[in-house]
Amino acid sequence: MxxxxxxVVNVVVVMTMFFCAAAVEANxxxxxxxxxxFSNKAAAKNILQQLESSGFNAEQRTIDMIGRPAVxxxxxxxxxxxxxxxxxxxxxxxxxxxxxxxxxxxxxxKPPTFRATTSGSLTAELRAFVDDPLYAEQxxxxxSLAIQPEFHVSWNDRKSSLTFVPFxxxxxxxxxxxxxxxxxxxxxxxxxxxxxxLGVGKVFWGVTESLHLVDVINQVDLVESxxxxxxxxxxxxxxSRFSDWGTWDLFVLPLFRERTFAGVNxxxxxxxxxxxxxxxxxxxxxxxxxxxxxxxxxxxxxxxxIGLSHFSGTSREPEFNEENIVLNSRGQLVILPQYNxxxxxxxxxxxxxxxxxxxxxxxxxxxxxxxxxxxxxGFEYTHVGVFDSSIDLxxxxxxxxxxxxxxxxxxxxxxxMLGLRWVFNDMQSSEILMGAISDxxxxxxxxxxxxSRRLGQSWKLALxxxxxSSLESTDPAYILxxxxxxxxxxxxxx
Amino acid sequence: MHMPSKxxxxxxxxxxxxxxxxxxxxTPEQRGLExxxxxxxxxxxxxxxxxxxxxxxxxxxxxxSRRYIRVMGLEVEGDGDKGLSIFDEPADVKGTAMLTxxxxxxxxxxxxxxxxxxxxxxxxxxxxSGPYMGSEFAYEDLGSQEVEKYTYKYLRDEVFQxxxxxxxxxxxxDKYSGYTRQVxxxxxxxYRTQRTDFYDRKNGLLKTLTFIGYKKYLENHWRPDEMFMExxxxxxxxRIVWKDYRFRTGxxxxxxxxxxxxxxx
Numbered sequence: 068m069x070x071x072x073x074x075v076v077n078v079v080v081v082m083t084m085f086f087c088a089a090a091v092e093a094n095x096x097x098x099x100x101x102x103x104x105f106s107n108k109a110a111a112k113n114i115l116q117q118l119e120s121s122g123f124n125a126e127q128r129t130i131d132m133i134g135r136p137a138v139x140x141x142x143x144x145x146x147x148x149x150x151x152x153x154x155x156x157x158x159x160x161x162x163x164x165x166x167x168x169x170x171x172x173x174x175x176x177k178p179p180t181f182r183a184t185t186s187g188s189l190t191a192e193l194r195a196f197v198d199d200p201l202y203a204e205q206x207x208x209x210x211s212l213a214i215q216p217e218f219h220v221s222w223n224d225r226k227s228s229l230t231f232v233p234f235x236x237x238x239x240x241x242x243x244x245x246x247x248x249x250x251x252x253x254x255x256x257x258x259x260x261x262x263x264x265l266g267v268g269k270v271f272w273g274v275t276e277s278l279h280l281v282d283v284i285n286q287v288d289l290v291e292s293x294x295x296x297x298x299x300x301x302x303x304x305x306x307s308r309f310s311d312w313g314t315w316d317l318f319v320l321p322l323f324r325e326r327t328f329a330g331v332n333x334x335x336x337x338x339x340x341x342x343x344x345x346x347x348x349x350x351x352x353x354x355x356x357x358x359x360x361x362x363x364x365x366x367x368x369x370x371x372x373i374g375l376s377h378f379s380g381t382s383r384e385p386e387f388n389e390e391n392i393v394l395n396s397r398g399q400l401v402i403l404p405q406y407n408x409x410x411x412x413x414x415x416x417x418x419x420x421x422x423x424x425x426x427x428x429x430x431x432x433x434x435x436x437x438x439x440x441x442x443x444x445g446f447e448y449t450h451v452g453v454f455d456s457s458i459d460l461x462x463x464x465x466x467x468x469x470x471x472x473x474x475x476x477x478x479x480x481x482x483x484m485l486g487l488r489w490v491f492n493d494m495q496s497s498e499i500l501m502g503a504i505s506d507x508x509x510x511x512x513x514x515x516x517x518x519s520r521r522l523g524q525s526w527k528l529a530l531x532x533x534x535x536s537s538l539e540s541t542d543p544a545y546i547l548x549x550x551x552x553x554x555x556x557x558x559x560x561x
Numbered sequence: 562m563h564m565p566s567k568x569x570x571x572x573x574x575x576x577x578x579x580x581x582x583x584x585x586x587x588t589p590e591q592r593g594l595e596x597x598x599x600x601x602x603x604x605x606x607x608x609x610x611x612x613x614x615x616x617x618x619x620x621x622x623x624x625x626s627r628r629y630i631r632v633m634g635l636e637v638e639g640d641g642d643k644g645l646s647i648f649d650e651p652a653d654v655k656g657t658a659m660l661t662x663x664x665x666x667x668x669x670x671x672x673x674x675x676x677x678x679x680x681x682x683x684x685x686x687x688x689x690s691g692p693y694m695g696s697e698f699a700y701e702d703l704g705s706q707e708v709e710k711y712t713y714k715y716l717r718d719e720v721f722q723x724x725x726x727x728x729x730x731x732x733x734x735d736k737y738s739g740y741t742r743q744v745x746x747x748x749x750x751x752y753r754t755q756r757t758d759f760y761d762r763k764n765g766l767l768k769t770l771t772f773i774g775y776k777k778y779l780e781n782h783w784r785p786d787e788m789f790m791e792x793x794x795x796x797x798x799x800r801i802v803w804k805d806y807r808f809r810t811g812x813x814x815x816x817x818x819x820x821x822x823x824x825x826x
Contacts, residue, residue, distance in 0.1 A: 124779070150780055184826070186655050225824055255824060262820065271680040296678075309820050367819070372683055419685050449685065452739070457692050492692040494618050494626045496654070524627060527653045560652030 097172040098151040099143035100158060100165040104132065111138035118142060121161060123154070128170070144172050180224040187216030187232075190558040196334055197534070198549040204331045211239035215250065226257045232300075236291075241333030243343070244290040249300045262307040267300040270318070272363065272374055274417045274426045275443040277465045277484040277504060281413035281428050283378045284361060286324040293335050293533060293547070294515070299324045313366030323355035323381050326404065337546045339392065341385075342401035348391060349381065350407040350435075357381050357408070365415075374415040382409040382434065386476065409434045422449050426465070439470040445484070461488035467504070478544040481507045495521040511538045529556040593713030593729045600752040601708045607782050609635045609812035613804040618696050621796035626651070628694050635812050641665055642705040643817040647825045648694075658825035660817060663705035666734065674822035681822055690739025697768060697790040697799040699739055702759075710734055716744070721755055724748040740767070751775075753783050761794075768792050779808050 102118065102125075105111040111127050118125035123142045130139055142158065142165065145151040151167050158165045195208045213236040221228035232251035239245050253266035273279035284301055291297035304319040328341035351357040359380020366373055385404030395401045409432050416427040429442040445465030453460045463486030469475040486502035496519075503514040512535065519529040534551030535544050587595075616628040629650040635643045641663030648657045656676035663669045669689070673682045689701040711731035719728050726746040733740055741764045746756040753775050761767040774786035788801040815821075 145780070154780055182826070186652060188653070219826060221824075221826065225826070228824065228826075257821075257824060259815070262824075269679045271678055273680075307820065309818060314820055367683070417683065419683060422685065424685060451691055451737075459691060492695055494620065494624070494695045496651075496695055521626075521651060521653060524650070525652055558653070560655070 096169040097144035097146065098148060098167055099141040099145070099170045100151060100155055101168045102140045102142060102158070102163055102165045104130075105138045105140065106132075106135065108138055111140050114140050118163070123158070126173075141168075141170065144170070181220070181222045182225070183220045185216065185218055186561060187214070188558050188560045189214050190556055193555045194334075195553050196549075197551040197553070200334065201549050202331075202338070205334055206240045206332065209240040209244075209334075211244065212237055217251075228255045229253070230255075239333075241290070241330050243328065243330030243333055246290065246327065248288065251300055260309045262305075262309070264303065264305040264307075267302050268305075269298050269300065270303075270305070272365075272376060272413070272415060273428060274372070274374075274415045275428045275445065275465055276426075276447070276463055276486060277445075277502070278443050278467060278479060279428065280430045280441050280443060281374070281376060281415055283376075283383060283411055283413070284318060284320065286326055286383045288327050290327040290329055290333065299327070313364055316361075316363040316365075318359075318361040318363075320359040320361070320380060321356070323349075323357060323359070323406070325355070325406075326383065326385055328404075331399070334552070335547060335550045337402075339400060339402045341387075341404055342393075342395055343404075345393070345395060345401070345403060347385070348403055348405040350405075351381060355381075370419045372415070372417040374413075376413040376415075378409070378411045378413070380408065381406050382411075384476065407434050422451070423447075424449070440468075441470065442466075442468045444468075447488075457492040459488075459490040459492060461490070462486070463488065463502070473508075473541075476543065478506070478511070478513070478542065479504065483507060497521075506542070509537075509539050509542055511542045511544060512536050513544060525560050527556075527558045527560065529558070530554070531556070589715040590713060592715035593731070594708075596715060596727050596729050596747055596752070597708055597711070597713050597731070600747055600754065601706075603752050603781065604783075605636065607636060607779060607808045609633070609810055610806065610808045611810050611812070612784075612806045615802045615804065616694065616696055616698075617800045617802070619798045619800075626695070628696070630694075633812060633816070635814065635817055637814075641669065641707050643814070644705070645817055645821075645825060656826055658822045660819060660822055661704065662817075663707070665707045665709040668735070668737075669704065672819050672822060674825065679823070681819060689735070689737060697792045697797050698801070701733075701735075701738060701740075702770065702790070711743075718749075719746065721746045721748075724750065724755060726755060751783055753785075766793055776806075778806055782808060 102114065105114075115125050115127050118140070125140065125142050128139045128141065129136050142154060143151065145154065155165055155167060190213045191210070192213065193208065193210045200206065213234070215232060215234045218231045219228065230251050230253050232249070233247065234250045235247045237245050249267050251266070251268050253264055253268045256263045270282070270284040272281045284303070285298035286301065287295045288297040288299045289295065301320060301324060302322040306317045308315040325343055325347050328343055329336035331340050346354070349355065349357070357380060359378065361376060361378040363374060363376035385406055387402055388405060391403040391405055392400060393403060411430050411432040413430045414427070418425045424447045426446065427442070427444045429440065431438065431440050443465055445463065448462045450460045452458070463484065465484040467479040467482040467484065469477065469480035472480050482504050484502060484504045486500065489499040491497035499516070499518040501516050503512055505512045514534055514536075516532040517529070519527060521527050531554040532552070535547050538545045538548050611631070611633050614630045614632050616630065618626045618628070627650060628648065631647045631649065633645045637643055644661045644663070646659045648654050658674040660672045661669055671684050673684050674680070675682060689704070690699050692698070693700050693703055711733055714730045716728040716730050719726055726748050728744060728746055730742055730744050732742050739762065740759050741762060742760045744758040745754050747754055753772065755772055757770040758766060759768040759770070769791050771789045772785040773789060775783045776786060777783055784803065784806055786803055790799045792798065
């Protein structure tokens, strides 16, 4: 009883002290230079403006002087007396004697941080195929228009934001390519070391250039580009935690997106059209409602960047089996994609050592009863300022590996990618990227050239070539043997 | 015969050694360093700043291209500053953001955020001699100008645009710098850099940077309204117009994290 009373007294004393200290703290005053007290508001305003034009941080306050309002003109505040003295001298030099007085500092009005922007792009595309189509329904050339606006509002000093990025393509010969998607519809809320993202978005984890094995969050929008770099928006909840020990990301992915595939009239497809209108086949009984999840830790230590991730859910990569060939409503034979459940652990490593960037992406995947490893490893060497110009030349070399070997569904299982990147560093931001991937077993080569250049202030011209050569009929890329193409894109950015 | 000659040599050496000390009690190197340290000291203490930057690029034919960039900076005690740049124009690079942790001597850490890919790319800051956004400014011209990044030599006093100036030559410490030397004109009144001549790796005059319209912010922080860079070898020019300078805006270390790049707009 006695102890508890003493304890209560102690608590009361400590709390009283705490509140007194807080009151003193709140009442703290700062040094100001009082230039004058005026009964005439206009005179005070005039002097305030003169002070400001001389580069002083001046303000005015209305005080009560013997029952009548008066205006005080102040310069400051100054946190250190030495600063106040220095400025007192400067004021005296230009003819303003001032006295140092202590005033309550006013809270600085925060500038409004609400920001709304609209931007985006409108791109006209022309694709011309070099060889005749293999199937009667296909075309030699196709032209289309794509629009991708972006609406963005942020508030709370950029800590909260809402972004909406729809995408639409129209006019293509292939109706499957004329599609719309929500690339992003994301609400972001950042709080200290935490960040919450809720909505639809895209996540990029990769480090290599030829292939991004670790990027398992988003489905590939294959009709957009056969290189697999275009992605569909993925519904997600993403919670991030930033610490001195790296960044932790947790993802909950409630809805599965099916991969897009070329339709009957589209090039770059297999003899059998992949049907995306009928229900796809899933290993999970929840089908496309299976809740996938992923976790990732990433960190950088000196010149090294490391990322470790794990994904558990429905694979973004479909499997094709002969028993899934069916007749669609139009009576055509089509194949249905099958999406299996996987557990995939991924690793990314990058080291920036001078002009050399060393890169590694590796995954270990458990699919059905099988576990397999895939990896991409290599480097990018950049020669800054070749031939005494401002051009940077990059040399890329990567090795692509798949443990499943010839049974791998993709074309890359024992391949080497050689690339050249020219960055002109000019006013138009001209760039050329050339790459060739060669199969070390079969000798098949797929190559690409991507070049782009800004025109004026708002336009951009891009040229692309993709092709394959020396394909054997057993090669997965054999289906693309007649689909080499050139593509010209003219984009308007706003 | 030999003795006087040796004696003569020693006294000559001694005189040679001591005379500059008697003359100014300071070598040109010490004087140059002192001027630069004073200039740096006066520029410090702003804590943080925000500003908007317009870059106007022109080639010899007069073709023009513009960039709009929002810039934020944070002073770091005992190290180089931290900087965040967000590109608003040209529209095709809108949302691209660059984060730089500059260091006094070691190479800077730099990250680039590419919004179309949602990719945060760590970039080798060794290409500091390369052009910034295709302009005549190299990355190293716009980076944090730490005293330790150069060695110095005071050359002479000279009047530049009506201002009494120190002319100080400085030599980059980093072997990857694109310059052999820079000659700077620093006014005696406020220790502001008024002009810099850049000499390329072959020691030829490459560029001249002129600082225009210094204004005072806070108590005693001078910032130029414009920076004009002229490339003498190509005839190209870049004019940087600074707008809306704000200091001590309450930016913190947490505003300069790699993770924030994805939210920087």
